[in-house]
Amino acid sequence: MSSIGRKIMIIGSPGSGKSTFSMKLSKITGIPLIHLDKEFWNNGWIETPRTEWVRKQKKLVSGDEWIVDGNYGGTIDIRLEKADTIIYFKLSRVVCLLSYFKRVITNLGKIRPDMPEGCPEKFDFEFMKYIWNFSNKPGQINIDKLEKNNKQVIVFKNRRQSKQYIIEILNGIN
Template structure:
């Protein structure tokens, strides 16, 4: 059984949900990368501090994380045993992202270190998650498919629909 797992995919694909469920089912510690990257008030943690935090998590014998940003992905990829790629159609992940974000906005749900979604962050900011999804979808999809096809890479499972994700998770 793999004890160091990366769940990878575009924003809104369900990485955090799947990673938390995997951690729970397998008895592995789950680490939310948003909590590593953001301080209260949406203050981004400096890159070197992020890298140190990721290095500390990955030094452990067992973990599940829900992202790998390229500025420190090398740290994760050196230690990961299994990559689970959420290679969902754009309409699925974008629909989930919109629904999740609007629900959080209306309910004022706290996320990553007490931060909350705001109208400005979602719709007016040029770096909004809704915009970021479109900018990153193709790149992340290509990356996980490349990892899957590379025999020198750790085992990479690609899940292409919510039904595939449910069936795969049921095997644990």
């Protein structure tokens, strides 16, 4: 396995395990973690306006080291330009959808650690459709953009691969 960088972007379908993985990776490496959902959403599930969101992301990735968890395809180029490592979770839509159901059932009405105050977990049919269709359009756009750069790209096609990666980092094999 190649060594991991210090500016790491983690993308992939909702429900793929990005947030869980990024929390573990941050804890192991000591690299500060940024959850884009926590930065984008405001109390009551209010979106950050686009110009403010672009400005905020540029500031978030201006540091020497970071792990950024989240997609936000409309601003992916901001992170892609600064990242040295991209970790892409490319799991099946069924796995991602089942993970979403589990997450909702486990956290319904609660605020997850990767979300801001005032944004409790809720069941969202539109979000389910987004997860189901992620590999068709949003995910493909991400892949197209990744293929056009010369960054280190690590792809996980199942959770076993991401867990093994964490074990290898813990064991100092990189």
